[in-house]
Amino acid sequence: MPGSAPVKSPDDPSAASSAPKTGSGPGVSYVEAGEGDAGQRIDNFLSRIIKDVPRSLIYRILRTGEVRVNGKRAKPETRLVEGDRIRLPPIQRKTDEERAAERSAPSRSLREFVTSAIIHEDRDLIVVNKPAGVAVHGGSGLNAGVIEALRAARPELKELELVHRLDRDTSGVLMIAKRRAVLRELHSLLRERDMEKRYLALVVGRWPFGTKTIDLPLKTNMKSGGERIVRVHADGQQAITTFKPIQHFGKLATLLDISLGTGRTHQIRVHAAHAGHPIAGDEKYGDRERDAKLKPYGLQRMFLHAQSLSFERKGVKPFTVSAPPPPDWQAVIEKLKQDLK
Structure with a gap:
């Protein structure tokens, strides 16, 4: 069936496009309803031929009388007849x-x-x-x-x-x-290194070292697919992490206070895993078998939380800000404490 047949705009007598002029140009354009358009509502017709504009704009130009059919204002429910001449206003696309x-x-x-x-x-x-x-x-x-x-x-x-x-x-x-x-x-x-950054972490297993500082260099490698993996490597950058146990939950897990001497990518996660006690729920560096034992306690994600930041700036009083762990974290800790009792 024939479609809509465009005609020249009187505002642009040289126009002879094969499609309705609905771009961002300054002039009014006209289009003729074809056989296949007969009986169609004008709002649906406009939505089809004027691409990439919201339907709210279609209704606005109808409501303000900027769209005319055979010289008369068109309402959204106006039905087209083959040969109808439709006036289209300039539209900013x-x-x-x-x-x-x-x-x-x-x-x-x-x-x-x-x-x-x-x-x-x-x-x-x-x-x-x-x-x-x-x-x-x-x-x-x-x-x-x-x-x-x-x-x-x-x-x-x-x-x-x-x-x-x-x-x-x-x-x-x-x-x-x-x-x-x-x-x-x-x-x-x-x-x-004049900014103190402290973290809380739940690691799998019973942390056996007491307070321990790990000073091992880290190197970043890119695996296939662009995934970033960090490893302890002699050719890496210096990385210093201090782990201090807060509470042991039997042999299941240990809650640790962690401070950073450096700020390398994945530093805490890699150092904890290297020590044999990865962060609970860490899918990249963790231990799935030991994580599975924590699932009944509500473990659903990696349990690493940036607890506080402290620093001093010139001419400004010392600044410290801290953030409590989220509710899901606290719920897991409470269940572990209850089980320990």
Whole structure:
């Protein structure tokens, strides 16, 4: 069946396109209803021929009288007849870049989830108690993470940047700088190791070493598919981690307080695994058999939590911020304590 037959616009007598003019040009365009369009509602017809615009725009141009059929204003329920001449107003179409930006924009639920996790804010910093399972930034198949959600929720803050990072499955303190000058200052503190970072971790098995500092270099390798794996290796970068037991849960697990002397990728996870007691629930460096024994207690994810950050800045009073472990973490610890009794 014949389709819609475009005709020349009187505003552009040279126009002789083979399709309706529905782009971002300045002129009005016209299209003729073909045999196959007979009986179709004008709103459905417009939605078919005007691509990549919301249906709300279709109804707006109908409501305001910008669409006319044979010179008369058309209503959404107007039925077409073969040969009807339809006037189309100029329509601003979205560019490919705009459509791509919309697709990658953080969802409303993610924006609300992240902003509800803010535990501190001042003129220089935002601190979030990052939930486990939320990435700090987009990438690797994810459109958005914490930083993108905050930028979308707080567009007036033009220089928001992550001060440091946490693994996606690690919960806890995550710091974001509001200004680049603050970011540079805090990065300097990190390089000079003048920022104290403390973690809580539940490791599998009974930690036998007491307080122990592991000083072993770490090297990052990329496996097939782009997966990042870190190993203890003589050619790696220096990495220092101090583990201090807080509570033993029989032979099942141990709750540890951890402080970092350096900030290497996956440092705590790799050092704990190298010591023979990987983080509970760590799918990359962990022990599945020993994890299975913790499943009845509610173990469903990696049990690593960034507990606190402390540092001193020039001209600013000492800063410390801490974040409590999330409810699912606390529930597992309580069940282990009950079992121990």
